[in-house]
Amino acid sequence: MSESPYDWYTVAFDLLSIVTLLAWLGAMEILFAVSETFQVIIAMDGGIWIPAVLTVSGSFLLYRKRKIDDKKRLELAFIAEIKELSNLAKLPSRLRDLEKPPTKDRIPPDAVPSAESLPTIVYENNVGNISRLDDELAEEIVGFYSLLMRHKATISMIQEEDPRDAGTHTLPMSDHKDFFDDVGDLRRKRRKLLNELEKRQ
Numbered sequence: 001m002s003e004s005p006y007d008w009y010t011v012a013f014d015l016l017s018i019v020t021l022l023a024w025l026g027a028m029e030i031l032f033a034v035s036e037t038f039q040v041i042i043a044m045d046g047g048i049w050i051p052a053v054l055t056v057s058g059s060f061l062l063y064r065k066r067k068i069d070d071k072k073r074l075e076l077a078f079i080a081e082i083k084e085l086s087n088l089a090k091l092p093s094r095l096r097d098l099e100k101p102p103t104k105d106r107i108p109p110d111a112v113p114s115a116e117s118l119p120t121i122v123y124e125n126n127v128g129n130i131s132r133l134d135d136e137l138a139e140e141i142v143g144f145y146s147l148l149m150r151h152k153a154t155i156s157m158i159q160e161e162d163p164r165d166a167g168t169h170t171l172p173m174s175d176h177k178d179f180f181d182d183v184g185d186l187r188r189k190r191r192k193l194l195n196e197l198e199k200r201q
Contacts, residue, residue: 067132070129070132071132071133072201074126074129074130074132074133075133075137075197075200075201076201077122077126078122078123078141078193078197079194079197079198079201080122081119081120081121081122081123082190082193082194082197083194084119085118085119085148085190087113087117087118088118088148088183088186088187088190089187089190089191090113091112091113091183091186091187092183092184092187094111094112095107095111095180095183098111101180102173102176102177102179102180103177103180106158106161106163106169106171106173106176107158107176107179107180108158108163109158109159109161109163112155112158112159113155114155114159115152115153115155115156115159118148118152118155120145120148120149120152123141123145123149130142137196137197137200140189140192140193140196141193143189144186144189144190144193147182147185147186147189148186151178151179151182151183151186154171154175154176154178154179155179157170157171157175158171158176158179
């Protein structure tokens with residue numbers, strides 16, 4: 001798994017900052033060589049300043065690496081979950097094959113996949129972590145899952161309805177139509193998001 005160019009640029013900038021800091025300390029030592037006080041500070045405890053700077057720098061780089069690794073793990077988790085949503089790719093054609101679209105009749109339960117086959121657990125468990133991702137990617141994820149979860153609830157209600165029993169028709173006809181109209185958008189958003197996530201690996 002390779003790092004994205006953005007991550008490499010960030011690490012390179014961090015390393016440049018550390019080298020610059022060390023160079024600055026060396027320059028200060030030369031400039032203030034006449035100052036006994038400064039020489040005492042630099043030489044304190046057998047030259048503790050350079051090891052201290054290196055320790056702090058190493059800790060900072062480790063922190064940066066952990067953040068990058070956390071972001072990659074989150075992206076991989078979303079890839080795995082979105083791949084499991086393959087039923088969304090089949091939905092538009094399944095609904096187009098209905099004898100009567102929902103403008104005239106309700107969507108029958110056997111035309112939709114089970115709500116359980118559309119997992120959203122990664123998204124639900126990581127709503128607070130999405131800000132770790134790049135802004136554009138985070139926006140796409142939220143947009144896709146918001147639409148998916150809205151219609152996942154619609155699917156659950158469709159499955160509870162009995163087409164032969166009007167008494168079970170608790171889902172408004174307008175929601176049937178909205179779902180019918182949005183399945184193509186759901187398929188496109190899923191494909192685009194999956195492509196974007198896989199490009200970053």
